[in-house]
Structures are given as structure tokens and as C-alpha cells.
Amino acid sequence: MASRRLRPSVTIIMALGALTLGYVSACGSNAEGSSAGSAEHKIALITAARNNPFFSPMECGAKKALGELGGGKLEVSAPSTPGDVPGMVQIINAAMAKKPDAIVIDPIDTAAFSPALRAAKDKGIKVVLVDNTLTDAKSYDTAIGANNEVGGEQAGQEMVKALGGQGKVLTLNGFPGQETLTAREEGFKKAVSGSPGIDYLGVQYSKQDATTAASVTAAALAKTPDLKGIWATSYNDMIGAVNALKRANKLSQVTVIAWDTTEDQVKMVRDGEIHALVGQSPELMGYNGVQSAYKLFDGTTVPQSQPLDTLLITKSNVDDPKTAQYFYTTKCDS
Incomplete structure (x- = not known):
């Protein structure tokens, strides 16, 4: 799954402003900030860009999972320059200081994130990778991405x-x-x-x-x-x-x-x-990422590798409602 380069869908969208939210309650809303819910667990979602047609559905999937799980607190962060690996490492370090229960992250470099994520694991923070993976298997708990x-x-x-x-x-x-x-x-x-x-x-x-x-x-x-x-x-x-x-x-x-x-x-x-x-479905990556974090909180065994299905899309199924979850978009389902 891993790649050192940011996917093209990231590079075609401009970064917009300061891209770190404070922890906000999530209960399935697709609006920035979400609405009130249980704050039992805090999760830091770190992506390579915001307002992006690949990562926005990932964020929506994470919020949807939190809503179904009874709510929680989600902080979504990304570097101001899409795909800035050193900037993402800084975000990991900043997130650790806030003591989240889990970090869900798309590690767009196969090695650069491992030291910081190992440090997070050493602090008892669950580490869930989405989309890409890392060569250092000891730096994360589970990785979810397309086969x-x-x-x-x-x-x-x-x-x-x-x-x-x-x-x-x-x-x-x-x-x-x-x-x-x-x-x-x-x-x-x-x-x-x-x-x-x-x-x-x-x-x-x-x-x-x-x-x-x-x-x-x-x-x-x-x-x-x-x-x-x-x-x-x-x-x-x-x-x-x-x-x-x-x-x-x-x-x-x-x-x-x-x-x-x-x-x-x-x-x-x-x-x-x-x-x-x-x-591939970035929404499902975000959704399963949060679901897996909660399983880890409960002590449930989670496979270290969780490959997701891909879908071949042709004229015959492009307008099938079930195909829409595989489309990149900046908007969530209402």
C-alpha cells in the first residue's frame, strides 16, 4: 500500500489555511466541528491534505464511525502544504502532546513516520494506518488500505x-x-x-x-x-x-x-x-480506521493488515448508487 509520493488527487487541490482542528465531538454530522456526543475517546486523524477529494471522504467516514459508536472526540489535522512529510511528523508530535487515545494516519512515506509513531505507541496510543503502510511493523497496530x-x-x-x-x-x-x-x-x-x-x-x-x-x-x-x-x-x-x-x-x-x-x-x-x-473507498478507510481503534481500546484482536476491496468501474456500473462510495469528493453524504 505504501508510497513515498502523494497521490495525484492531493496535488491538484490547493491547501486552505490553517489545517488543524481542536478536538470536537462527533456524532455522524458531516459539518466541520460536528455536534455533541460522548467524549469517552479522543482520536487524532492525520491526513496529507484537507478539503481534498480523497481525504474529505476519509474524514467523513471517521465521523460516521464515531457517530455509530456513540460519539467521541475527533481532531483532524493536515499540513498547510499538501504532502509535506516533515509537517506531518510535526503534527504527530503535536498530537501526542494532547494525549489522544488513538492516531489514525495516512503515512504517505514508508519510513519517515515510524520513529514518531513508535513513540506514540510507547505512550500507549493506538496507531491505525489508513491507505498506506510502513516498513516498520512495530510502529503501528493495524493498517487498512486497498489491495x-x-x-x-x-x-x-x-x-x-x-x-x-x-x-x-x-x-x-x-x-x-x-x-x-x-x-x-x-x-x-x-x-x-x-x-x-x-x-x-x-x-x-x-x-x-x-x-x-x-x-x-x-x-x-x-x-x-x-x-x-x-x-x-x-x-x-x-x-x-x-x-x-x-x-x-x-x-x-x-x-x-x-x-x-x-x-x-x-x-x-x-x-x-x-x-x-x-x-478504492477512502470513506471506508476512515470508517474502518475508527472502528479498528475502538476494537483496540476494548482489547479486541485486530489483524495488522486489513486489505479493502477495489471496484472496477465501467459504463455499466458507474451510475449504480453502490459505486458512489468509491468516488473521490469534497462533500459527505447528508
């Missing part, structure tokens, strides 16, 4: 189906060696390699930069004019691929499947510009 390899397999299986089992395909990825992205790449490779008619051309790297992804795609089209499919492991890879395909007048000839479910990506599926998306 990235399975999501990649879903994308590969759909690619084979969409192409009728024939054609040349490649992966656009951000960086080599990153656990999250590599798992998505490997899952896809596993699925397409099982089809003898699919010629898998391997992976090209973009540094998760849309302009670079467009250049890489253009070069791939020049080298392989009969390219039939692209698996984009993140938002910026997809944007770059789509832009390059449009410029080459080949968008209708190349099947694009991508990870992430931003509003514009979902619209592209509805409009038929891209074939499919692999969705």
Missing part, C-alpha cells in the same frame, strides 16, 4: 476483455520501486500475461507528472503505432495519456484504464473517453 495488486489484476482482466484478448498494451507508472504503484503494475502484468494474444510491452515511468506521461505516451505511439491499451496507475498518468492520445487522434483507438476516481475521471468513463477505472 493494490488485486486492483491491478482487475484492470488487466478488463483490458483483456475489452481488447478481445488481442493487442499491444503497456503500463504508465509514476516511479520504480514504490510498493503501492508496483503492486498495481504487477497485478496488471499478471492478468494480461495470462492471455497469449496480448503483447505486454512493459512499464514506462512518468514521475507522476502529467506532462511527462504525455511525452512518454507520444513516444510509445511513435514506436508502436498499433498500440491498443494503456494501464495508468494514477491520475496524472491517465491525464497525460489521454492528452497525448487526443493530440494523436487515437483516443478512440486505444483503451485506457486507470486507477483513481476523481470527478473528471468518472465523467470520462460516462462519456466513453476512457474505458474503466479502478476505485
Whole structure:
């Protein structure tokens, strides 16, 4: 699950103001500050950005869980600059000083947060990771996030189906060696390699930069004019691929499947510009994060790894109400 880079949905949203709330009671309200409820436990939710289409649903899920559990106090914090790892470490240290019962955090770097979170555990604070994980298993109690390899397999299986089992395909990825992205790449490779008619051309790297992804795609089209499919492991890879395909007048000839479910990506599926998306549920991550913290409070055994299902989203299910929980948004359900 872990990745050293902030997901693209974070980088496309500007940070807004001072982004640390004091502890507030939560009873399922989706408004900032929530309303009164039991304050038995205090939970610090630390994300990489606020007012963001990935992390806002995570916050809503956490509040929803608190409401169902009878209420509690939640402090939501994020760095003023999205994805600021040192800033997030400072937030962890500040949170510890307030003596929360649990820290629920998306550790966007695989190693940088471990010392601070180990210190939190030493103080008796429960540590729940959401979305990403850490290489140091002793620095947290449980980690909840999408099964990235399975999501990649879903994308590969759909690619084979969409192409009728024939054609040349490649992966656009951000960086080599990153656990999250590599798992998505490997899952896809596993699925397409099982089809003898699919010629898998391997992976090209973009540094998760849309302009670079467009250049890489253009070069791939020049080298392989009969390219039939692209698996984009993140938002910026997809944007770059789509832009390059449009410029080459080949968008209708190349099947694009991508990870992430931003509003514009979902619209592209509805409009038929891209074939499919692999969705994960940040709302469920926040919800299960708080639920797991309460189980830990009660002494219940919680698995250290809690993989969540991903959903393949196509035109056939994009408007299904059950699919909406996988969309990134800045608003919670009322």
C-alpha cells in the first residue's frame, strides 16, 4: 500500500489555511466541528491534505464511525502544504502532546513516520494506518488500505476483455520501486500475461507528472503505432495519456484504464473517453480506521493488515448508487 509520493488527487487541490482542528465531538454530522456526543475517546486523524477529494471522504467516514459508536472526540489535522512529510511528523508530535487515545494516519512515506509513531505507541496510543503502510511493523497496530495488486489484476482482466484478448498494451507508472504503484503494475502484468494474444510491452515511468506521461505516451505511439491499451496507475498518468492520445487522434483507438476516481475521471468513463477505472473507498478507510481503534481500546484482536476491496468501474456500473462510495469528493453524504 505504501508510497513515498502523494497521490495525484492531493496535488491538484490547493491547501486552505490553517489545517488543524481542536478536538470536537462527533456524532455522524458531516459539518466541520460536528455536534455533541460522548467524549469517552479522543482520536487524532492525520491526513496529507484537507478539503481534498480523497481525504474529505476519509474524514467523513471517521465521523460516521464515531457517530455509530456513540460519539467521541475527533481532531483532524493536515499540513498547510499538501504532502509535506516533515509537517506531518510535526503534527504527530503535536498530537501526542494532547494525549489522544488513538492516531489514525495516512503515512504517505514508508519510513519517515515510524520513529514518531513508535513513540506514540510507547505512550500507549493506538496507531491505525489508513491507505498506506510502513516498513516498520512495530510502529503501528493495524493498517487498512486497498489491495493494490488485486486492483491491478482487475484492470488487466478488463483490458483483456475489452481488447478481445488481442493487442499491444503497456503500463504508465509514476516511479520504480514504490510498493503501492508496483503492486498495481504487477497485478496488471499478471492478468494480461495470462492471455497469449496480448503483447505486454512493459512499464514506462512518468514521475507522476502529467506532462511527462504525455511525452512518454507520444513516444510509445511513435514506436508502436498499433498500440491498443494503456494501464495508468494514477491520475496524472491517465491525464497525460489521454492528452497525448487526443493530440494523436487515437483516443478512440486505444483503451485506457486507470486507477483513481476523481470527478473528471468518472465523467470520462460516462462519456466513453476512457474505458474503466479502478476505485478504492477512502470513506471506508476512515470508517474502518475508527472502528479498528475502538476494537483496540476494548482489547479486541485486530489483524495488522486489513486489505479493502477495489471496484472496477465501467459504463455499466458507474451510475449504480453502490459505486458512489468509491468516488473521490469534497462533500459527505447528508
